[in-house]
Amino acid sequence: MTLLDDAVRRAVGAVVDPELRRSLADLDMLREITVTGRTAQVGIALTIVGCPAADRISADVRAAAAAVDGISDVDLRVGVMTPDERRALTEKLRDGRPARQMPFGPDSLTRVVTVTSGKGGVGKSTLTANLAVALARRGLSVGLIDADVHGFSIPGLMGLVDATGAVPQPTRIDDLMIPPIAHGVKVISIGMFLRRGDAAGPVGAVAWRGPMLHRTVQQFLTDVWFGDLDLLLIDMPPGTGDIAITVGQLLPHSEVLVVTTPQAAASDVAVRSGLLAHQTGQRVIGVIENMAAMTLPDGTVVDVFGSGGGAAVAAALGADRPVPLLASVPLSPALRVAADAGEPIVTRAPEDAAAHAIEEVAAALARAPRGLSGRALPVRPS
Structure with a gap:
């Protein structure tokens, strides 16, 4: 091999696969x-x-x-890995873990944060999507699981739905699924696996019960390759049903954010989702109050849903240990417009009051240290 051969190999080897986020040399693709x-x-x-x-x-x-200096033309030859090469690659990506083993167990350094609510319609998914993007914009590696199987909306909120309504499917490498990336966040949702009825028809409904729901969530946690994550956010379905119990069983060490509106009808039931988290061993780390009072340009304050709901939920869930009200996100037309456009408000209109409130939550999560007590750190004696 000449010095020029070696220079080209090093240059090409440094190219990063946009899905796997690793260099071609590291992935043995040269x-x-x-x-x-x-x-x-x-x-x-x-x-x-x-x-x-x-x-x-x-x-x-x-x-x-x-x-590379000395190169004026490139003759590129593109092939495909053999089955043995793909098998070796998936083993490398798993970092020695057996197939079907969840990488987010108690020893993982990834913080798992579930976002839940007592009832639907409180803006939980919109907040989760924006929070994931806000964290990624802070330089963190973030994954997002849409566990709201019956009411999935994350693909649309993250801009993964094209003009025809199509959603990109994960790339499959043998038994691993590589999730699509949107706004720097790795995203998986059941909406990526459902076909539309026709060119203009809606995506099919998911009519599953407990066992199928459990299996779907489990596969999202074991078969999707997220790589090394700082945080994994899980957008939960509202209430205390099958999926909430499944996640509590599979991830008892995860942390929980509870979303409510100021209205008593929402805050009263939001407490129940937090209590379920306590029962399964999860820790409620904060409450987010959405659709709070909005200040108009003339200074008038409009509190469509009343006030005090977020503080009430935080107080009710903080009987044993304090649970903070992390932010009150005001009603915002810009937030709705951004959500419909598939572009999170933290990128589309960062000056909006709702974006500022979401950034407060992201800052609080980014500052919180990972709990390392009882975890086996990946350190070897020299």
Whole structure:
């Protein structure tokens, strides 16, 4: 291998796979690379046939090779990994864990935060999506699971629905699913696996009961490859049903954010979701009050849903240990418009009062240290 061959290999090897977020060299996707005259012959192997990131990877590889001094032309040859190579890749991605084993157990350094509410219609999913994006914008690695199987809305809120209503499916590498990325967040939802009735028809309904719901949530936690995450947010269905119990059983060490509106009808039932979290061993770390009083341009304060609900929930759940009211998110037309457009308000209108309130919650989560007590740290003696 000549020095120029080696320079091209290093340049191409540094290209990052946009789905797996690792370099091609680390993923063993490089093949024969040689230089003849000023032409670089570059071989790479994609993970699967029809890889959705193929065009971007090819363009990045060409650009990386062409940027090497002494190279004026690039001859790119694209192949596909063999079954044995894919098997080796999935084993590397699992970092030694057996297949179907959940990576978010008590020893994981990923903080798992479930976002729940007592009833629907309080804006829980909208807040969860915005919170995930706000955390990612702070430089954290964030995953988002849409566990609201019957009422999934995360794909739309994250801008993953195109003009035809289609939602991208995860890329499958053998038995691993690689989630789509939106606004820097890795996202998985049952809405990615359902077909529309026709070109203009709605996505099909999910008519599942307990066992199927349990299996779906379990697969999201075991078969989806999120990589190394700082935080995993789970958008829970409202109430205290099957999925809430499943998540409590699978992730008893997770933390819980409770969402309510100021209205007593919402805050009274929101307490129940927090009490269920206590019963399954989870820890309620805060309450978010949504649809709080809105201040008009002339200074008039409009409290459509009343006031005090968030503080009441925090007080009711803080009998044993204090539970803070992390933020009161005001009613905001801009928040609704951003949600409908699939662009979180924290990116679309960061100056809005609702965006500021959501950023307060993100700041509180980002500041909170990971609980390492009783966890086995990945440290080896030298």
